[in-house]
Structure formats: C-alpha cells, structure tokens
Amino acid sequence: xxxxxKVNTFQDANGNALFSSDGSGNVTTSASxxxxxxxxxxxxxxxxxxxxxxxxxVQLDSEQIDTDSCYDTSTYKFTPNVSGKYYFYIQLFTDxxxxxxxxxxxxxxxxxSTVARDDANYGSSDYWGARRLSFIVDxxxxxxxxxxxxxxxxxxGNQIYSNGTDWTYWQGYKLIGA
Numbered sequence: 001x002x003x004x005x006k007v008n009t010f011q012d013a014n015g016n017a018l019f020s021s022d023g024s025g026n027v028t029t030s031a032s033x034x035x036x037x038x039x040x041x042x043x044x045x046x047x048x049x050x051x052x053x054x055x056x057x058v059q060l061d062s063e064q065i066d067t068d069s070c071y072d073t074s075t076y077k078f079t080p081n082v083s084g085k086y087y088f089y090i091q092l093f094t095d096x097x098x099x100x101x102x103x104x105x106x107x108x109x110x111x112x113s114t115v116a117r118d119d120a121n122y123g124s125s126d127y128w129g130a131r132r133l134s135f136i137v138d139x140x141x142x143x144x145x146x147x148x149x150x151x152x153x154x155x156x157g158n159q160i161y162s163n164g165t166d167w168t169y170w171q172g173y174k175l176i177g178a
Contacts, residue, residue, distance in 0.1 A: 038068035038080050039173035044162040050094075050152050055107070058092065058148040058160060060170050076147055078172060083141040085178040088116075090133045090148050093167035095159050106133045107149040130167070136175065146172075 009020040042060040050056050061073045071078050080086060088108055108116040116135035139146075148170050152158050160168050 036173040036176055038070045038082060039065055039171075040067070040071040040078055041065040041165075041169060041171035042071050042073065042076075042078075043165040043170075044160060044168035046162050048160045048162075050150055050158045050160060052158070053151070053153050055149045055151050058150055058168070058170070060148065060168070062165065064165055064169075065171070077145045078147075078170075079142060079145040080139045080174065081142050082174055083139060085136055085175045086139050086172050087136050087175055088134065088146070088170065088172040090170045091168060092131045092148075092150060093161045093163070094129070094131055094150075094152075095161060104131065104150065104152040106131055107151070108133060108135055108137070109147050109149055110137060110139075110144055136178075139174075 009017050011017055041064040043062045044060055045062040048059050057076055060076050063071055063073055068081055070080055090106055092106060104120050106118045107114050115137050116133060118133040120131060162168055
C-alpha cells in the first residue's frame with residue numbers, strides 16, 4: 001500500500017514556509033538553512049602577468065554568479081554575510097615558463113592569512129595548464145574575507161590566462177547542514 005500527499009507549500013509548526021512546488025516538479029526552498037547561499041563565481045577577464053618570487057593577488061574581476069552581493073570585483077574579495085562552512089574551488093590557467101627549476105603556489109587567504117595552498121614544482125620546461133585548489137573553511141559572516149593569491153619562482157614573463165569564464169576562476173558557496 002502506498003500513500004500520496006499533494007501540497008504546494010511545506011511549512012514548519014510556526015507557519016514558516018520551508019519549500020514550495022509550482023505543480024510541475026520545480027521546488028523552491030524558502031528557508032535559508034536549505035540553500036547553498038551565498039554563492040559566487042568570479043573569473044579573470046584578461047591575462048595577468050605574475051612577478052617572480054612575489055605573492056600576487058589574482059585579479060578575478062568578472063562575476064558570473066553573486067547571489068548575495070558578497071564578491072567585490074575591485075578588491076577581488078569574497079565577504080560572506082552568513083556564518084558557516086564554505087566550499088571554495090579555484091582554477092588558474094597558467095603559463096609559468098622557466099629555464100631553471102621553479103615552483104608555483106596557489107593560496108586561499110582568509111583575512112590575509114593562508115588557510116589552504118597548492119604547491120607545484122616544475123623543471124626546465126614550460127608549466128602550461130590548469131592548476132586547481134579546493135577547500136572547506138569556516139567563515140564568520142561579515143567579519144571574514146577571502147582572496148586568492150599566486151606565487152611563481154621561475155622568472156619573469158609568467159602569466160595567468162583568461163579565456164572567457166572557463167580557464168581562470170574562483171567559486172564558492174555555503175554548505176548546507178555542515
């Protein structure tokens with residue numbers, strides 16, 4: 001024996017809408033605790049040169065998603081307005097050309113301090129391709145901010161490339177239930 005319950009809006013005991021359906025199978029969550037927001041995605045709009053042996057702020061200046069206006073395209077900062085755990089994913093498409101041994105590092109910084117990093121070493125040839133870093137971190141609402149930095153040790157003329165929105169980008173969102 002099976003049962004079917006048909007409703008358009010689910011509410012808690014106090015009458016607050018938790019989620020609703022439009023009758024066609026599309027569900028909209030109403031409660032903020034059921035949403036992966038704030039969420040953002042920012043990309044690099046043009047090629048950025050990276051100095052050797054210098055921590056360089058990645059200028060992710062083009063937004064594709066910013067659900068709660070938490071990403072600033074002039075300071076390249078994400079400042080969540082809701083406390084919780086956040087998932088971040090960073091991809092940098094690099095061309096770190098060198099004639100000597102070098103290294104490159106991607107940093108995720110919280111309030112100026114490194115909370116996650118990805119290191120790669122390369123020899124006497126080009127390092128051309130995508131570098132990635134993903135991490136889950138706690139955020140304290142509007143008091144914390146996050147930025148992406150990169151460092152390379154292979155010499156001058158090294159770059160991070162843009163190809164629309166799919167080569168170099170940073171995205172993140174608040175985790176549900178974490």
